[in-house]
Amino acid sequence: MNGTFRVGNLFGIPFYINPSWFLVLGLVTWQYGGALAALFPTLGPVAPWILGLFTALLLFASVIAHELGHSWVAIKQGIGVKSISLFLFGGLANLDRESKTPAEAFWVAIAGPLVSILLSGLLTAIGIGAGLTGPAAAIVQLLASINLALALFNLIPGLPLDGGNILKAIVWKITGNPYKGIIFASRVGQIIGWIAIATGIFGSTWNLIIGWFLLQNAGQSAQSAKIQNQLAGLTAADAVTPGSPIVSQELSLREFANNYLIGNTQSLRRYLVTDDAGQLVGAIETDDLKAIPTGNWPSVQVKELLKAIEFSATVEPELSLLEVVTLFEQLKVQELPVIRDNGVLLGLVEKTEIVRLLEKRALGNPA
Numbered sequence: 045m046n047g048t049f050r051v052g053n054l055f056g057i058p059f060y061i062n063p064s065w066f067l068v069l070g071l072v073t074w075q076y077g078g079a080l081a082a083l084f085p086t087l088g089p090v091a092p093w094i095l096g097l098f099t100a101l102l103l104f105a106s107v108i109a110h111e112l113g114h115s116w117v118a119i120k121q122g123i124g125v126k127s128i129s130l131f132l133f134g135g136l137a138n139l140d141r142e143s144k145t146p147a148e149a150f151w152v153a154i155a156g157p158l159v160s161i162l163l164s165g166l167l168t169a170i171g172i173g174a175g176l177t178g179p180a181a182a183i184v185q186l187l188a189s190i191n192l193a194l195a196l197f198n199l200i201p202g203l204p205l206d207g208g209n210i211l212k213a214i215v216w217k218i219t220g221n222p223y224k225g226i227i228f229a230s231r232v233g234q235i236i237g238w239i240a241i242a243t244g245i246f247g248s249t250w251n252l253i254i255g256w257f258l259l260q261n262a263g264q265s266a267q268s269a270k271i272q273n274q275l276a277g278l279t280a281a282d283a284v285t286p287g288s289p290i291v292s293q294e295l296s297l298r299e300f301a302n303n304y305l306i307g308n309t310q311s312l313r314r315y316l317v318t319d320d321a322g323q324l325v326g327a328i329e330t331d332d333l334k335a336i337p338t339g340n341w342p343s344v345q346v347k348e349l350l351k352a353i354e355f356s357a358t359v360e361p362e363l364s365l366l367e368v369v370t371l372f373e374q375l376k377v378q379e380l381p382v383i384r385d386n387g388v389l390l391g392l393v394e395k396t397e398i399v400r401l402l403e404k405r406a407l408g409n410p411a
């Protein structure tokens with residue numbers, strides 16, 4: 045969200061605008077102002093442009109109402125809304141997590157288009173019911189069709205559009221796997237993107253831009269769903285660094301050096317230390333050995349150089365890597381100790397090792 049800046053709150057949700065939006069606001073004002081001036085010459089030279097700006101602002105209010113629709117249903121499900129942003133192509137409600145069930149995901153996705161359809165119907169009813177004429181009638185009619193277009197465009201069944209999210213929820217419901225839903229809906233989004241580009245080459249520039257937008261974003265969601273699906277199928281135990289750097293506190297420094305440091309090209313700065321029962325008691329830093337004369341190493345134990353070690357959390361071996369990665373993000377850490385039910389330390393799970401594991405699997409399984 046480069047360059048996006050905050051302009052306030054909407055019902056307590058931070059509201060952001062991308063600078064590109066001002067360009068679009070200008071273009072839309074120019075287009076509507078021009079159309080009104082041509083339709084109603086009696087308006088004079090200035091009024092059409094003010095009405096054009098007013099209509100353009102109402103257009104964006106419609107986009108915001110659509111995003112508030114998604115947000116409201118999400119909040120009802122206990123999902124936080126981090127922000128609502130206006131971009132070149134409309135809006136985005138940034139939710140802090142996904143829905144927990146396909147039915148809930150379905151309702152979050154469809155809420156936006158439902159609000160747009162409702163607004164379109166309401167505006168049409170007002171236009172007819174109030175017997176509006178002249179520029180007022182034209183503006184209300186225009187806004188009604190804009191809201192209808194907003195609903196229909198967003199219902200295109202490819203990610204990242206709402207229709208794609210609806211499709212995702214349906215495939216999720218059928219297969220029981222949310223990532224399969226995302227991958228399927230992303231593929232459909234890519235196909236629609238290609239069709240839009242193909243038709244755009246012979247016709248509308250908008251199709252070209254929308255096609256490009258769909259391809260960009262659908263490809264990304266498919267990629268990240270694939271990774272999430274893999275992570276969900278692996279556990280912390282799968283990613284424990286092989287030969288995790290664990291030593292017993294009963295070892296002498298001599299044994300420690302012989303077994304772990306000498307001749308080991310990959311010796312580390314720090315080793316985790318366990319007691320007789322295999323429980324984590326602290327860490328030893330290899331640099332600290334320098335303070336002890338080599339001659340004394342056989343009579344000094346690792347536990348005498350023990351340093352306290354703090355981890356913000358520990359993980360169970362059965363925890364899925366998807367949850368481990370989420371934990372890494374939440375705690376802003378790179379590694380966590382994996383500890384069995386009985387308190388025995390299994391090793392460390394590290395970000396770099398998870399990446400290596402995914403790379404290895406990607407090579408072994410190109411599909």
Ligand SMILES: [Zn+2]
Nearest residue numbers: 156157198206
């Ligand atoms: Zn939407």
